[in-house]
Amino acid sequence: MCGAISKGTVDEKLSKRSPGKMVHSRWLTTANRILRLYVSTDEPSENLVILVTFILKVYAPMWFIIKSKPSCLQGAFNVWKMIQLSRYLPKNLKDVIDPVIFRNSYFAHPENILLGMLGDTREHIRELAVRRILKARRSNIQQFPRQFEVPNSLNINASCYTDLIDWSWGTLVINEPPLTIGLSEAVLLNDFVKNPGTSMRFSEIKSYPCHTQAVERAVKIVTEASGTVCGSDNRDGVIRAKLESRKIMPSFGSKQDYKLD
DSSP: OHHHHHHTOOOHHHHHSOOOOOOTTOHHHHHHHHHHHHHTOSSOOHHHHHHHHHIIIIIHHHHHHHHHSOBGGGHHHHHHHHHHHGGGSOHHHHHHHHHHHHHTOGGGSHHHHHHHHHTOSOHHHHHHHHHHHHHHHHOTTOOSSOOOOOOSOOOTTOSSGGGSSOOOTTTSOOOOOGGGTTOOHHHIIIIIIIOGGGOHHHHHHHTSBSOOHHHHHHHHHHHHHHHHOOSHHHHHHHHHHHHHHHHHSOOOSSGGGOOOO
């Protein structure tokens, strides 16, 4: 659908296809329906054009980027790329979306940026990541249990994901990524800096995803709670009640789990 709109011509078979049901846990269905509405509207409104343009320039490209770069080592890059793609928006719209990006910038946390640097294709970036990890190990700032908080601010004009935050040690607490705790300095230098392509440890860390269906389920339940009650405490109560109810109520994984009397 994105390709058809970009070219300006929609195949007849595509125009007759159903856009699918709306699913709150999958934003792709919302985007698909907006595009379908656009191609069937003779004179689309200004707001509809703004939404379609955003989907073509930001949402759809990011969807494919995340699908092609699903590793936790790519999480920081994905956040940076999303910020870069959205810079075409006018200031009034950036004032709307930027706070949403910032408060969900978990992969712009120093720990996750360090992970991304360990998986970078540039050797000097991987080496810099190892130096920062070792410095965090030796630093008195290292705290356990870790206090994981999203960064207070991001450099939206950063030319690389590594510059999304200010690395000054006096401005933020930098802890070692949990996935590298226990790895020796020799292992970090050999398996991540010198020979990442042949390292089993590198492949193991790379296998952890930056996005899962569990995230989409969480989106669904948060969306439902937001439409039911007002206030953060009330939403939290509804979410906790639903999760507790699911633990109590029986569930079946497949048809073979059903028992007939």
